[in-house]
Amino acid sequence: xxxxxxxxxxxxxxxxxxxxxxxxxxxxxxxxxxxxxxxxxxxxxxxxxxxxxxxxxxxxxxxxxxxxxxxxxxxxxxxxxxxxxxxxxxxxxxxxxxxxxxxxxxxxxxxxxxxxxxxxxxxxxxxxxxxxxxxxxxxxxxxxxxxxxxx
Numbered sequence: 001x002x003x004x005x006x007x008x009x010x011x012x013x014x015x016x017x018x019x020x021x022x023x024x025x026x027x028x029x030x031x032x033x034x035x036x037x038x039x040x041x042x043x044x045x046x047x048x049x050x051x052x053x054x055x056x057x058x059x060x061x062x063x064x065x066x067x068x069x070x071x072x073x074x075x076x077x078x079x080x081x082x083x084x085x086x087x088x089x090x091x092x093x094x095x096x097x098x099x100x101x102x103x104x105x106x107x108x109x110x111x112x113x114x115x116x117x118x119x120x121x122x123x124x125x126x127x128x129x130x131x132x133x134x135x136x137x138x139x140x141x142x143x144x145x146x147x148x149x150x151x
Contacts, residue, residue, distance in 0.1 A: 005125075012029050012031045012035055015039070015043070016043060018035060018039050018042055022035060040052045072107055076105075076107060081105045082105065083104075083105045083107035084105050084106065085104055085105075085106050086106075093106055094106055
């Protein structure tokens with residue numbers, strides 16, 4: 001969000017009445033989802049230029065996750081595989097397989113939540129990314145070495 005001009009403030013914060021009230025009673029409070037939502041609603045309600053869109057707790061996120069699941073099942077079907085394990089954000093299970101010497105089909109879903117690309121967005125918005133000139137022959141050779149997908 002900061003990459004697109006937003007200011008992100010950790011909750012609880014001193015910027016809202018709700019945040020200040022919690023910090024006055026519990027200075028070391030780590031916050032909660034409910035408190036964060038309260039602070040967002042407070043800021044949005046008091047600011048003509050601010051809107052609030054809730055994310056992980058509403059139906060549109062469920063729909064997004066359902067689509068990702070359907071697409072993942074279709075990709076596994078294309079590969080004639082079925083995952084023994086499906087994970088969302090860790091490689092721990094692959095390390096377990098390595099330690100045990102077992103072979104499992106692991107479905108890993110990287111949904112674009114930003115863990116891997118946030119710095120690139122920040123650098124882009126700051127004008128820090130430089131255009132690269134790639135050797136076409138080297139690029140063709142690298143692409144030729146990639147496995148082809150089913151179908």
